[in-house]
Amino acid sequence: MKRYDAIIIGAGHNGLTNAAYLAKAGLDIIVVEKNDYIGGAAVSRELQEGWKYSSCSYVCSMMRQAIHRDLDLGRHGLILVPYLGTVNFGDGDERFFQYHDEEATYLEIKRHSPHDADAMHRFQADLTRYSQLIRKTLMRTPPDPTSFRPRDIRELLWLAKKFWALGETELYEYIRFFTMSAAEWLEDYFENDMIKAAMASPGIIGTALGVESPGSAYILLHHVMGDVDGSIGAWGLARGGMGAISQSIANAMQEHGGELRTESGVKKILVENRNAVGVVLENGDEIRAGIVVSNLDAKRTFTRIMDRDDLPDGIYERAKNFKIRGSSGKVNIALSGMPTFTGVPDNRYLSRGGQGFTGSLETMERAYDCWKRGRWSDDPFVESVIPSAWDPTVAPPGQHWMSNFIQYCPPKLADGPWTPEKRDAFGESVISKIERYSPGFRDLIVHMEVRTPHEIENEIGLTEGNIFQGELTIDQLFFNRPFPGYGQYRMPVKNLYMCGSSTHPGGGVSAVCGANAAREILMDLRKPNSVPDDDFYDE
Amino acid sequence: MQNHDTIIIGAGHNGLVCATLLAQAGQRVLVLESNSTAGGLAATREFHPGFRAAVAHHANHFSARVAKELGLARHGYTQRSLPPIGLGNDGEHVSVANGELRGASESDARSFQDYERLMQTCATALEPFWQKTIPGIGSRKLRDLATFGHLGLKLRGLGRQDMREFLRIASLPARDLMDEYFESDLVKALLSWDGLIGSRLAPRSPNAAVLAMLYRRSGESADTRSLIAALEAAAADAGVEIRFDTPVAHILVSGDDSGLRAKGVRVSAREEIAADRIISSADPKTTFVDLLGVEHLDIGFTNRIGRLRCNGYVAKLHLALEGLPEFTGLDSPDGRLLIAPEMDAIEFAFDDAKYGRCSDNPVLEVTVPSIADSSLAPDGKHVLSAHVMYVPYAHKGGWTDEARDAIKDRAIASIERYAPRIREQIAGSEFLTPADLEREYRITGGHWHHTEFAMDQMLMMRPTYGAAQYRSPVPGLWLCGAGCHPAGDLTGLAGHNAAREVLR
Amino acid sequence: MTTMTSDPYAGERLKETHFYEREAELNIRDAWSSWNGYLFADYYYDTEYEYFCIRNQCGTYDICPMQKYEITGRDAETMLDRMVTRDVTRIGLNRVAYTVWCTDQGRIIDDGTIFRLADDRFMLTCGSPCTAWLRKAAFGFRDVTITDLSDDLAALSLQGPTSCAVLKRMGLGGVETMKAFDIRHFPFHDGNLMVSRTGFTGDLGYELWIAPELALTMWDELYAAGEDYGIQPYGEAATNMARLEAGFIMPHMDFTEALKTVHLEHDQTPFELQLGWLVDFKKPHFSGRDALLEHKRRGPVWTLAKLDVEGNWPAEDAIMYNNEKCSHEIGYVTSAMWSPTVKANIALAMIRTESLKGELWAEIYKAKELRQYRRMAKCTLKKKPFWMPERARTTPPADV
Incomplete structure (x- = not known):
């Protein structure tokens, strides 16, 4: 029987991505996937004829251009298009338009608050500066702060030097930013609540924290440190939906000789003499390999597809305690026409952006309070985008698809398990929120897919439906991700690695976790590195 | 001159x-x-003729x-420990005394030993942090570098496993730490209390609660007066x-x-x-x-x-009582009695305060200081002193007398659940919101810290x-x-x- | 504060200044750019022609988009004095002073002018919005009110040798007795016309401040009076030429506003911009004082130098070296042009202070019919402004 390298x-x-880089380095590898489609949460699915939903992730900003270029993803069919602006809806009739153009945004903010319009420049400069430092750590393996190995010490020194270069004052500002709540941090810049809410929204997306929770300012940064062609904080859409990203990487991987086998869920990782040696598939097939790399989240990897006996002491408990909280929902809607929103200028550029049903900080925080109580809010935070407004491939001409991301949606309900009825009721709460701002919206609906954490977990295997494969809090970031002592992609069982978002730098369609893990694997195999260094426009 | x-x-x-x-x-x-x-x-204040209490009713960790x-x-300073007691329904209380968790399940009692070891180890390592002046990050002075070196060695001295664990739990929300160790809701609420009281944090808030717990493990327990x-x-x-x-x-x-x-x-x-x-x-x-x-x-x-951030979230309730309050299932209310049946009770009380409201179900830390110090009340009578969370400094609609009376009544009702006869014993009372503390003690926002x-x-x-x-x-x-x-x-x-x- | 607008299209359209109606007729090239959200003439017909208006006759320059803040109250003087580097207590009634204000680190946030209109009433003008910083600066003072007048006060700059004559012809009696940096108020129809002898051209000139409803009337009367004195509107491009000859600095060209800087090493101290004379260490505490004292002690790392550049290729965007072989970079040019008045190739350049003593070379690129040519030009330091005529300070000014 064939034995693979990985x-x-x-x-x-x-x-x-991990597979592509291993294959590119000459390894004989195979990717096994439980579904009959690939992509995990970066996927395009045709659930209604003529419409292609990016059913999970829906926009892209963190994808590293170095990987994009290195794997030649453009040739493999990937085109990332920046999107223009966002309309934010206040609790009442107020609207806030974030234009692509800086001056237009300035003028728009000024009508709400001249103070905030002025503050916006400082906000952008500070955010860009904070991003620039974090971005440099993305494609590097975190050092182990308790280790005395030269490599870890060198990396720690590199970090210390980078931070030191900020200067003392800036360093303090950095610490503040890292540990504060989004609401508190924004307080220093803005006075208008709708604008604060709009700016705070990246701070709660995907996380079981509220805008008032310390630590949410960092989540905010995590969402804006990406870029599209050097414009930090910009978001883009993949032509053809998020599945185009996965598909292009798969194409690259296969071109380098990698194998892909779908409908092959893994039942168990085989461990012999404390060495990972292969996997057993759901259908009983056994595949053996020199190393095993799990793209599943940490909790799933160690508590579902491994024997507790195969793990060193304490690892099972670590995995069990790993914070991977479901907090988001997704509603994908096929529309027979372009919805119109009240109070929004008729601007073809603005309608090519997103819609943020952000309301106020209190509305957002109250939605979080509902989540804590095991229910969804009747006034949810919804972030939407209508990709078909400029992607001709995802809906029939003249018709549209709207992606709606909902924060918060609990993985477990206080009043018993999720049922199809409850799922639909959750979807209904989203529809009525949108309808509030777009009378007649309901009549445009052709088809709709409602995804609670329950569906997300069952379909794509993210535990609790957590989109980051684990909370992005300090206790689970950097060298603590996924667990202290295992922040370098090597797992407690020899020849077992992880390459998913449960590892540094965490969630987002960045391809970084996979690439970083490949670099470490190749180092262990004493093979030449096939992973490119990161590059930046801002340096 | x-x-x-x-x-x-x-x-x-x-x-x-x-x-x-x-x-x-x-x-x-x-x-x-x-x-x-x-x-x-x-300072001890007379809030009702003959009855006195201090707003800070207990010195948990005087250096x-x-x-x-x-x-x-030499001047009469006495140590006095007040064991924390989590009040449970029907007198099923849990408490911590002499390094043991009492009244809890066997498994929780066992976990408590691991928990105590870790927390005490970390607290010991952190002790010098509190006693030193922490230099500015950019300082190049020899003395300051020595301080950093000393503190760094203290952390390293934890050993690899404990240092890793410390770096992880330091920023953990109280709730997550509790969930990792314990199963009883009451135990979790009891043990998380010291991470939360006096702050704008609730069990789910990351980043400071564990450090607050560790801070409160320094020093010794003293009698305030x-x-x-x-x-x-x-x-x-x-x-x-x-x-x-x-x-x-x-x-x-x-x-x-x-x-x-x-x-x-x-x-x-x-x-x-x-x-x-x-x-x-x-x-x-x-x-x-x-x-x-x-x-x-x-x-x-x-x-x-x-x-x-100076807005306080703790109010103070003082009751002048005709006799010793009787708490169901307690021989003597000599301890810090915590009225917080579960972490969610604390969390939800906080939720209201975020929006400038007082919770219908406040959580409390109750003491009866007159047990140890009979001079605080006339003979045979007693003083009940309670911290009430979360009571926002910035109350929506301002702190009117009605607003103050309403939350006071709710706080007393909370106590009544565990001490059913309490209302009959009340001879006088006082309720100090953070706004009152600001006015009386010149502390912006009435914030403890x-x-x-x-x-x-x-x-x-x-x-x-x-x-x-x-x-x-x-x-x-x-x-x-x-x-x-x-x-x-x-x-x-x-x-x-x-x-x-x-x-x- | 500025009136809030519910116009959802606010972000999509640049606003029109109070003089726009007249300017639009004159802007025959439709050459508009923007400034603080206002449509703003880059030039009207021809930059060089407009430049010579300033030097030869007189011209008007629309400064409505400039930010104007009224600061009033018992604590207004203390508040401003603590914010800016100059001694505000020494600005006399109806006098104007140019100043800068800095962060705690002593880096320049912006420059601007302070008008003292009463003991407890000031006007602060600056190029970019300063609302957020002013609010921070007012924190802790009991009696200060800050009002943003930017949209509610029309302002027009009149610059050039015949400007005083025009104002006299317009009926502003006694305007000729105004000294530089004086403010005077004249009744105008049912309102008040405030005139300050200030400007951004280094030449004789005035700035006129008036309520928006009288703006066009004032324009018309001014142009009627100026007809025989060659009055013309001029735009941003001509201003930029005139100010460079005078050695004045421009935000976003010669310095970066500290609060909006991404790379912290890209902002400047007053000493680096050779504005040390604006920093008064004798007055009571002001924001950034300690840091500035330290900057002064250490001396500036960079110096914004005035350069006379060999040849006639404008040195725009040039990198500076200390030798002709370009082996060692010492700085960069921030503004440069051929000066029509001085007939010299002038530039402002940010140069490492330690390198000022050595040779200065600019690496200049110039395209001739698409082909790029490169030339090394030797530069000499100039101590004084390139051009600052006596008439700018003479009182009373001559008529022509």
Whole structure:
């Protein structure tokens, strides 16, 4: 029977990236995927004829251009288009338009608050500066602060030097930013509540924290440190939906000789003499390999597809305690026409952007309070975008698809398990919120897919439906991700690695986790590195 | 003529500690206090004829080192531990005493041993952090580098496993830490309490709760009234002069080409008092904005002072009782009785406060100080003293009498659930919201810690960089209050560390 | 504060200034750019022609988009004095002073002018919005009110040798007795016309401040009076030429506003911009004082130098070297042009202070019919402004 050099479990975009780099380095590899489609949470699915939903992730900003270029993803069919602006809806009739153009945004903010319009410049400069430092750490393996190995010490020194270069004052500002709540941090810049809410929204997306929770300012940064062609904080859409990203990486991987096997869920990772040696598939097939790389989240990897006996002491408990909280929902809607929103200028550029049903900080925080109580809010935070407004491939001409991301949606309800009825009731809460701002919206609906954490977990295997494969709080970031002592992609069982968002630098369609893991694997195999260094426009 | 080397603003416990240490070192020290008694929040107040209590009803972790340096034992300072007791339904209480968790399941009792070991190990490693002045990050002074080295070694000294674990749990929300160790809701609420009380944090809030727990494991448990009396006596013994009923109106500054210097204080239209240095134990906002004046400071600095999170969330309930309150299932209410059946109860009480409301179900820490100190109430009668969370300083609609009475009644109702006869025993009562504390004790926002004990306002960033080593930007003006490192509570450390910096 | 507008299209359209109606007729090239959200003439017909209006006759320059803040109250003087580097207490009634204000680190936030209109009333003008910083600066003072007048006060700059004559012809009696940096108020129809002898051209000139409803009337009367004195509107491009000859600095060209800087090493101290004379260490405490004292002690790392550049290729965007072989970079040019009045190739350049003593070379690129040519030009330091005529300061000014 054939023995591979490496098996990658899960064809999410990170798994595929990892596989592509291992294959590129000459390894004989296979990717196994439980679904009959690839991409994990970066996927395009045709659930209604003529419409292609990016059913999970829907926009892209963190995808590293170095990987994009290195794997030649453009040739493999990937085009990332920046999107223009966002309309934010206040609790009442107020609207806030974030234009692509800086001066236009300035003028728009000025009508709400001249103070905030002025503050916006400082906000952008500070955010860009904070991003620039974090971005440099993305494609590097975190050092182990308790280690005395030269490599870790060198990396720690590199970090210390980078931070030191900020200067003392800036360093303090950095610490403040890292540990504060988004609401508190924004307080220093803005006075208008709708604008604060709009700016705070990246601070809660995907996380079981509220805008008032310390630590949410960092989540905010995590969402804006990406860029599209050097414009930090910009978001883009993949032509053809998010599946185009996964597909192009898969194409690259296969071109380098990697194998892909779908409908092959892994039942168990085989461990012999404390060495990972292969996997057993759901259908009983056994595949053996020199190393095993899991693209699944940490909790799933160690508590679902491994024997507790195969793990060193304490690892099972670590995995069990790993914070991977479901907090988001997704509603994908096929529309027979372009919805119109009250109070929004008729501007073809603005309608090519997103819609943020952000309301106020209190509305957002109250939605979080509902989540804490095991229910969804009747006034949810919804972030939407209508990609068909400029992607001709995702809906029939003249018709549209709207992606709606909802924060918060609990993985477990206080009043018993999720049922199809409850799922639909959740979807209804989203529809009525949109309808509030777009009378007649309901009549445009052709088809709709409602995804609660329950569906997300069942379909793509993200535990609790957590989009980051684990909360992005300090206790689970950097060298603590996924667990202290295992922040360098090597797992407690020899020849077992992880390459998903449960590892540094965390969630987002960045392809970084997969690439970083490949670099570490190749180092262990004493193979030449096939992973490119990161590059930046801002340096 | 100048009679004083140092003027200390405020005779709170930190002011007294600082004053005494300086006087012991030979300085002529004058303490100016706006109230008629010493102790600030820890001063005993008569809230009903014959009944007295202190707002800070218990000194959980007074620094043993400070007690020793001041020789407090000579002045009647007594230790007194108040075991935390989590009140459960039907008298099924849990408590911590002598390193054991009582009344809990076997598995929780076992986990408690692991939990205690880890927490105590980390707390021991952190102990020197609280006792030292934390230098600015950019400092290149040999002494400061030595401090960093010392603290770094302390952390390394934890060993690889514990250091890793410390770096992980340091920022963990109380709830997650509890969930990892325990199964009983009551146990979790009980043990998380010390991470939350006095702050704007709830069990789900990351980043400071565990550090607050560790902070509160330093020092020793002391009796508040004996502590303040001993501090006052030690101060007098050292030759400190305290002037009561003397609120400071202004800190006086002289300026020339070389810059500013604090030179004294104005206490009334007629009286100015000069000194070489002024040390303020008032909160940073009061000190810099009201007493000094922003014109003597840089704009970025005063902006940071203005942004300090100073709004308090703890109110104080004092009840004058005809007899000893009877709590179902407790022989004697001698301890810190926590009324918080589960972590969600704390969390949800906090949720209301976020929006400027008081919860229908507040959570409480109740003590009966008159058990140990019978002088606090007439013979056979008792005083009940309770911290009530979360009561927002900025109450929506303002603090009207109705609003205050409503939350007071809810707090009493909460107690009534565990002590059903309590209402019949009440002879008098007092309820102090954070707004009341602000007014009566001149503490901005009525915040226990003067400003939130949070990661962005901690160590070399407390209260904010530029004033974090007890020195203010104006030479001659120093800080020694709870707004400085390490933080509030009755520990004496801020006053102690400030005095050491002054003497350096 | 500025009136709030509920116009959802606010972000999509640049606003029109109070003089726009007249300017639009004159802007025959439709050459508009923007300034603080206003449509703003880059030039009207021809930049060089407009430039010579300033030097030869007189011209008007629309400064409505400039930010104007009224600061009033008992603490207004203390508040401003603590914010800016100059001694505000020494600005006399109806006098104007140019100043800068800095961060706690002593880096320049912006420059602008302070008008003292009463003991407790000031006007602060600056190029970019300063609302957020002013609010921070006012924190802690009991009696200060800050009002943003930017949209509610029309302002027009009149610059050039015949400007005084025009104002006299317009009926502003006694205007000729105004000294530089004086303010005077004249009744105008049912309102008040405030005139300050200030400007951004280094030449004789005035700035006129008036309520929006009288703006066009004033324009018309001014142009009627100026007909025989060659009055013309001029735009941003001509202003930029005139100010460079005078050695005045321009935000976003010669310095970066500290609060909006991404790379912290890209902002400047007053000493680096050779504005040390604006920093008064003798007055009471002001924001950034301690840091500035330290900057002064250490001396500036960079110096914004005035350069006379060899040859006639404008040195725009040139990198500076200390030798002709370009082996060692010492700085960069911030503004440069051929000066029509001085007939010299002039530039402002940010140069490492330590390198000022050595040779200065600019690496200049110039395209001739698409082909790029490169030339090394030797530069000499100039101490004084390139051009600052006596008439700018003479009182009373001559008529022509």
